Amino acid sequence: MSKVLILPGDGIGTEIVAQAVKVIDSLNSNHSMGMTLEDGLIGGIAYDETGTPLPDETIKVAKECDSILLGAVGGPKWEPLERALRPERGLLGIRSELELFSNLRPAILYPQLANASSLKTEIVSGLDLMIVRELVGGIYFGEPRGVEIKDGERFGINSATYYESEIARIGHSAFQIAQKRGKRVCSVDKANVLEVCELWREVMEEVSKDYPDVSLSHMYVDNAAMQLVRDPKQFDVMVTSNLFGDVLSDCAAMLTGSIGMLPSASLDQNNFGMYEPIHGSAPDISGKDIANPLATILSVSMMLRYSLNQGELADKINSAVSKVLDKGYRTKDIASDGDKVVGTEQMGDLVIEELET
Ligand code: IPM
Ligand code: MG
Numbered sequence: 001m002s003k004v005l006i007l008p009g010d011g012i013g014t015e016i017v018a019q020a021v022k023v024i025d026s027l028n029s030n031h032s033m034g035m036t037l038e039d040g041l042i043g044g045i046a047y048d049e050t051g052t053p054l055p056d057e058t059i060k061v062a063k064e065c066d067s068i069l070l071g072a073v074g075g076p077k078w079e080p081l082e083r084a085l086r087p088e089r090g091l092l093g094i095r096s097e098l099e100l101f102s103n104l105r106p107a108i109l110y111p112q113l114a115n116a117s118s119l120k121t122e123i124v125s126g127l128d129l130m131i132v133r134e135l136v137g138g139i140y141f142g143e144p145r146g147v148e149i150k151d152g153e154r155f156g157i158n159s160a161t162y163y164e165s166e167i168a169r170i171g172h173s174a175f176q177i178a179q180k181r182g183k184r185v186c187s188v189d190k191a192n193v194l195e196v197c198e199l200w201r202e203v204m205e206e207v208s209k210d211y212p213d214v215s216l217s218h219m220y221v222d223n224a225a226m227q228l229v230r231d232p233k234q235f236d237v238m239v240t241s242n243l244f245g246d247v248l249s250d251c252a253a254m255l256t257g258s259i260g261m262l263p264s265a266s267l268d269q270n271n272f273g274m275y276e277p278i279h280g281s282a283p284d285i286s287g288k289d290i291a292n293p294l295a296t297i298l299s300v301s302m303m304l305r306y307s308l309n310q311g312e313l314a315d316k317i318n319s320a321v322s323k324v325l326d327k328g329y330r331t332k333d334i335a336s337d338g339d340k341v342v343g344t345e346q347m348g349d350l351v352i353e354e355l356e357t
Helices: 013-031 044-050 056-064 087-097 111-116 164-179 195-208 221-230 242-255 294-306 311-326 344-356
Strands: 002-009 035-039 067-072 102-108 128-134 146-150 153-157 184-189 215-220 237-240 263-267 273-277
Touching: 002 013, 002 044, 002 056, 013 035, 013 067, 013 294, 013 311, 013 344, 044 087, 056 087, 067 294, 102 164, 102 242, 111 311, 128 164, 128 242, 164 184, 164 195, 164 237, 184 195, 184 221, 184 242, 195 215, 215 221, 221 237, 221 242, 237 242, 263 294, 273 294, 294 311, 294 344, 311 344
Parallel strands: 002 035, 002 067, 067 273, 128 237, 184 215, 184 237
Antiparallel strands: 102 128, 102 263, 146 153, 263 273
């Protein structure tokens, strides 16, 4: 039996998580998965209902659960709020409180969607890369931070900071993942300019000594951005800091044609994890039954594989999704001429149909 905390959040979060919950219900009924669900609040809706984007209750329940499934947070409605109360704070807060330092962001191109990419098919076909992003340190959390008055004008400060132990643990994550894939790690930094990145590079070299079967290379982040659009298939695992990983993972996601297809995992030292689609809350399309629920459904698959030790059920979900795509069904974001365009609900139903046949 596993217990999973469900945090739909804001915008399309509710609609897409509802489809993932349908998939969970189906696996419970037909494959004795034995997953029980708890509902919780995070983000804008948590602010509306409790006055904070991350209620203590959410953290408390999260700690009693085996895993978390999150939709998305944020929306224009909460943008005027002071920073500490904004939905994004809820997300950053839960990552940090639960020490979910290892963020896995795969960019996989589904062969059925090769023409949805903005790059030429030959550049992206077969793409399968994994970005391992450090998630609870670096400039996102470094002190000092803030905006103050200095020399009679406003002065903004953020600090890019890493302890060697923080670099080492994300390094170990990346190398261990590479061992199960193509055995190549590319560490991305800006060591030609930033001291903190010099340390990053040094520690990655040290960590690599424990993994003689995995090769390590280094790349500056500006070049990495260029290489991602020039020849993304050169990469197996990329490991990088919080901010660089934020930027590069959006870029990598887009190579696959739809950010609406990509799940992610945020793991702690013991593989306790929070699983969520890579995309955001997309307020502009929320409530219209057009959002793509597949990234969230695939997040359940990732959860089964990485945290709950139920890889076979993960495979079942993946193959159901693949079969739905094979049959030509697409949500609007991944549709091209001749496809059968379906809505959020119907896409969820189609996946369940495949699971149940
Ligand atoms: C992401 C998002 C978040 C981040 C925001 C919503 C705080 O962009 O998960 O990539 O910057 O980490
Ligand atoms: Mg981002």
